[in-house]
Amino acid sequence: MSSLPPGVALAPKRQRGRDRVAAILEAATALFAEKSYEAATMTEVALRSGTAIGSLYRFFPTKEVLAVALLERYGERLLHALDRLIDRDPPLSVADAAAGLLEIVRCLRTERSVVLSLIDSGIAWQAGTGTLRTALIGRMGGLLSRLGGSPGAHDERAVILLHLVKAIFALPQDGPGPQSAGDVEAEAVLRLYLEHSARSAPHG
Amino acid sequence: MSSLPPGVALAPKRQRGRDRVAAILEAATALFAEKSYEAATMTEVALRSGTAIGSLYRFFPTKEVLAVALLERYGERLLHALDRLIDRDPPLSVADAAAGLLEIVRCLRTERSVVLSLIDSGIAWQAGTGTLRTALIGRMGGLLSRLGGSPGAHDERAVILLHLVKAIFALPQDGPGPQSAGDVEAEAVLRLYLEHSARSAPHG
Amino acid sequence: MSSLPPGVALAPKRQRGRDRVAAILEAATALFAEKSYEAATMTEVALRSGTAIGSLYRFFPTKEVLAVALLERYGERLLHALDRLIDRDPPLSVADAAAGLLEIVRCLRTERSVVLSLIDSGIAWQAGTGTLRTALIGRMGGLLSRLGGSPGAHDERAVILLHLVKAIFALPQDGPGPQSAGDVEAEAVLRLYLEHSARSAPHG
Amino acid sequence: MSSLPPGVALAPKRQRGRDRVAAILEAATALFAEKSYEAATMTEVALRSGTAIGSLYRFFPTKEVLAVALLERYGERLLHALDRLIDRDPPLSVADAAAGLLEIVRCLRTERSVVLSLIDSGIAWQAGTGTLRTALIGRMGGLLSRLGGSPGAHDERAVILLHLVKAIFALPQDGPGPQSAGDVEAEAVLRLYLEHSARSAPHG
DNA sequence: GATGAATGAGCATTCATTCAT
DNA sequence: GATGAATGAATGCTCATTCAT
Numbered sequence: 001m002s003s004l005p006p007g008v009a010l011a012p013k014r015q016r017g018r019d020r021v022a023a024i025l026e027a028a029t030a031l032f033a034e035k036s037y038e039a040a041t042m043t044e045v046a047l048r049s050g051t052a053i054g055s056l057y058r059f060f061p062t063k064e065v066l067a068v069a070l071l072e073r074y075g076e077r078l079l080h081a082l083d084r085l086i087d088r089d090p091p092l093s094v095a096d097a098a099a100g101l102l103e104i105v106r107c108l109r110t111e112r113s114v115v116l117s118l119i120d121s122g123i124a125w126q127a128g129t130g131t132l133r134t135a136l137i138g139r140m141g142g143l144l145s146r147l148g149g150s151p152g153a154h155d156e157r158a159v160i161l162l163h164l165v166k167a168i169f170a171l172p173q174d175g176p177g178p179q180s181a182g183d184v185e186a187e188a189v190l191r192l193y194l195e196h197s198a199r200s201a202p203h204g
Numbered sequence: 205m206s207s208l209p210p211g212v213a214l215a216p217k218r219q220r221g222r223d224r225v226a227a228i229l230e231a232a233t234a235l236f237a238e239k240s241y242e243a244a245t246m247t248e249v250a251l252r253s254g255t256a257i258g259s260l261y262r263f264f265p266t267k268e269v270l271a272v273a274l275l276e277r278y279g280e281r282l283l284h285a286l287d288r289l290i291d292r293d294p295p296l297s298v299a300d301a302a303a304g305l306l307e308i309v310r311c312l313r314t315e316r317s318v319v320l321s322l323i324d325s326g327i328a329w330q331a332g333t334g335t336l337r338t339a340l341i342g343r344m345g346g347l348l349s350r351l352g353g354s355p356g357a358h359d360e361r362a363v364i365l366l367h368l369v370k371a372i373f374a375l376p377q378d379g380p381g382p383q384s385a386g387d388v389e390a391e392a393v394l395r396l397y398l399e400h401s402a403r404s405a406p407h408g
Numbered sequence: 409m410s411s412l413p414p415g416v417a418l419a420p421k422r423q424r425g426r427d428r429v430a431a432i433l434e435a436a437t438a439l440f441a442e443k444s445y446e447a448a449t450m451t452e453v454a455l456r457s458g459t460a461i462g463s464l465y466r467f468f469p470t471k472e473v474l475a476v477a478l479l480e481r482y483g484e485r486l487l488h489a490l491d492r493l494i495d496r497d498p499p500l501s502v503a504d505a506a507a508g509l510l511e512i513v514r515c516l517r518t519e520r521s522v523v524l525s526l527i528d529s530g531i532a533w534q535a536g537t538g539t540l541r542t543a544l545i546g547r548m549g550g551l552l553s554r555l556g557g558s559p560g561a562h563d564e565r566a567v568i569l570l571h572l573v574k575a576i577f578a579l580p581q582d583g584p585g586p587q588s589a590g591d592v593e594a595e596a597v598l599r600l601y602l603e604h605s606a607r608s609a610p611h612g
Numbered sequence: 613m614s615s616l617p618p619g620v621a622l623a624p625k626r627q628r629g630r631d632r633v634a635a636i637l638e639a640a641t642a643l644f645a646e647k648s649y650e651a652a653t654m655t656e657v658a659l660r661s662g663t664a665i666g667s668l669y670r671f672f673p674t675k676e677v678l679a680v681a682l683l684e685r686y687g688e689r690l691l692h693a694l695d696r697l698i699d700r701d702p703p704l705s706v707a708d709a710a711a712g713l714l715e716i717v718r719c720l721r722t723e724r725s726v727v728l729s730l731i732d733s734g735i736a737w738q739a740g741t742g743t744l745r746t747a748l749i750g751r752m753g754g755l756l757s758r759l760g761g762s763p764g765a766h767d768e769r770a771v772i773l774l775h776l777v778k779a780i781f782a783l784p785q786d787g788p789g790p791q792s793a794g795d796v797e798a799e800a801v802l803r804l805y806l807e808h809s810a811r812s813a814p815h816g
Numbered sequence: 817g818a819t820g821a822a823t824g825a826g827c828a829t830t831c832a833t834t835c836a837t
Numbered sequence: 838g839a840t841g842a843a844t845g846a847a848t849g850c851t852c853a854t855t856c857a858t
Contacts, residue, residue: 163371192396575775
């Protein structure tokens with residue numbers, strides 16, 4: 001009962017512990033975003049979250065475990081948002097899909113740096129279930145399917161679409177205003193490519 | 205420690221030195237690509253290039269200087285290739301431009317990761333000229349200008365275009381074949397966006 | 409690396425830490441005295457104090473911080489002793505002052521080398537107050553004032569007096585006996601110079 | 613004929629070599645003075661003297677050998693100057709002696725830092741013949757003898773006198789003017805102590 | 817369970833010195 | 838004999854991680 005498989009974050013049982021964990025995740029999010037996975041230090045995470053370094057290690061026995069926890073947290077949000085978009089009831093138009101993707105990106109932009117820095121640091125996510133990357137490509141494929149077009153090229157297109165979304169994530173964010181010039185162009189890129197895909201050949 | 209200008213790589217004066225420098229650059233290229241600027245260590249570069257750590261530092265007095273050298277090496281290639289594309293004589297069509305960009309990406313793909321990892325590490329380059337990033341955005345702007353369209357949005361579009369190119373750089377490279385499915389789609393993205401930009405409003 | 413104020417020695421919060429700090433200071437005293445600030449190495453300090461290098465850096469995040477701690481420790485003793493001498497109640501005679509200075513030197517002789525090597529390394533001390541050197545010169549001036557004499561030359565004389573005291577500090581110490589021949593002569597030097605200063609011109 | 617005892621500077625046979633050596637010694641003087649024996653580097657000495665590092669090592673096979681050469685050079689000058697003072701023909705008055713000592717110090721002041729930094733770095737000088745220190749103490753004793761006073765205390769007094777001279781060497785030098793305020797006071801210290809010694813008891 | 821001290825491998829960098837050309 | 842490249846031990850310092858209290 002005492003030797004859990006290492007590599008998993010310990011789930012805290014009491015309220016106090018859950019608050020701790022939340023504070024830690026928040027601090028880590030900020031630090032990984034400001035610096036990078038490698039440049040951020042566990043000591044700093046502890047400091048910023050008001051946790052003793054020893055306590056930090058109780059919940060996250062490894063820096064990598066902490067990173068994975070973050071990846072899961074934001075990855076799940078991202079996946080859920082994508083699922084909601086794909087399954088939206090009145091069938092999606094291309095314009096809706098482009099706007100929806102951009103909206104997702106904009107909502108998660110605050111935490112985007114974490115995701116980007118973690119995706120690119122090669123940290124594995126849910127070893128068994130496949131990577132975040134795989135899951136995201138799956139969703140992109142789903143989106144393309146809903147919009148129609150020749151299914152033959154969907155696999156490559158999903159990859160490209162994912163890269164486009166990542167590129168938009170990486171875009172410097174100009175002000176929180178409703179629609180910056182950059183956003184307009186970003187949405188254009190998405191729309192153009194989705195149109196292109198939907199147009200590619202009639203279903204079946 | 206103080207009288208030697210520490211900002212520039214020392215040029216080797218003998219053949220032996222020139223070989224060593226070449227070996228170092230090669231090893232560093234590989235390592236910065238595999239890991240990242242921050243994760244790669246000078247000791248590893250030395251080891252991988254068969255150089256004593258002291259010799260490494262003779263030519264590259266700082267990790268950053270080494271990175272800058274790499275940036276210049278690949279950055280210059282990239283910029284030259286872009287310049288050739290922009291200034292090609294029979295004025296470019298949108299399709300030519302897209303194909304040209306993709307071609308450039310394909311040719312430099314081997315060294316792509318280095319460039320990517322160094323661009324994003326924000327290392328300054330050519331003291332006066334600003335970052336590689338800045339230079340690249342300038343080229344993208346130049347390309348958009350040649351293709352026409354409302355010049356008002358060129359700044360934002362140049363940024364977007366750079367991100368698209370970066371995304372394509374980052375694409376997993378499938379075989380060295382002439383035109384993989386991924387390449388076709390990548391070219392489509394570029395063409396669509398360049399068309400969109402060129403169409404945006406009549407010149408003048 | 410960035411959020412922690414790196415300018416001050418971290419105060420240990422537990423007994424174990426306080427012991428360690430004491431051991432470190434002792435070892436550093438010895439080493440800085442035997443060699444010099446520059447020649448002594450942190451690794452050696454760690455070794456000699458039975459501390460892991462990491463622990464040493466926990467409390468003294470920089471070699472300079474360690475030096476400053478030493479400087480404060482011994483500098484404060486020295487300054488307090490000088491203050492007690494200057495403010496002694498029955499106004500000082502020249503002979504008393506000379507004897508007093510010598511006595512101070514003799515008491516602090518064990519740690520003299522550290523002070524000497526640190527004074528001359530120009531390490532800043534107590535951010536606002538300037539160097540130990542400055543503080544000492546101030547005290548020497550105070551002593552000269554109490555003994556009378558033309559105040560016009562006190563600044564230069566304070567500097568000279570400090571150098572005399574330093575010279576006596578540097579004297580090879582012959583046995584712990586009450587008054588060695590060297591001490592007699594050293595006291596003579598001080599007395600002669602203080603007399604000379606006091607005689608220089610009537611007050612006002 | 614090829615394996616000379618290590619530790620001695622190789623005497624150059626040709627003019628070219630003698631110039632080299634002179635340049636090296638000059639550069640080393642400046643550097644040791646500006647920084648310190650430990651902080652100055654052989655590479656810097658080579659650079660500053662326009663010598664290749666390999667050539668520097670031909671003449672001075674060790675950093676310490678270089679230091680010893682400097683020590684000898686300045687030590688000899690100092691000793692000669694002292695000898696001239698001691699043996700000056702119309703027998704010396706105390707005032708003359710004080711003025712003479714100060715004059716010597718002032719003349720060698722440019723190079724004082726080297727001597728000070730080398731004396732205090734514990735580098736041995738002429739292993740067989742004794743240290744510079746010993747030689748200097750001898751001269752101080754000689755000077756005291758010429759001025760009269762009880763010879764019993766001359767040994768201790770010579771040591772003290774040497775320390776006084778060293779202290780004056782270390783004095784911050786204010787302008788090259790003929791007699792700065794500091795110099796006046798420094799001469800006073802010397803005169804007072806020499807008088808005290810000469811007065812101590814009638815000869816014999 | 818929380819706290820913070822302890823640990824030590826590792827990192828970027830320096831520099832005296834040697835050696836091949 | 839001159840040159841400069843090569844060498845590697847050593848330095849100041851960092852940081853993930855463990856352990857005693």
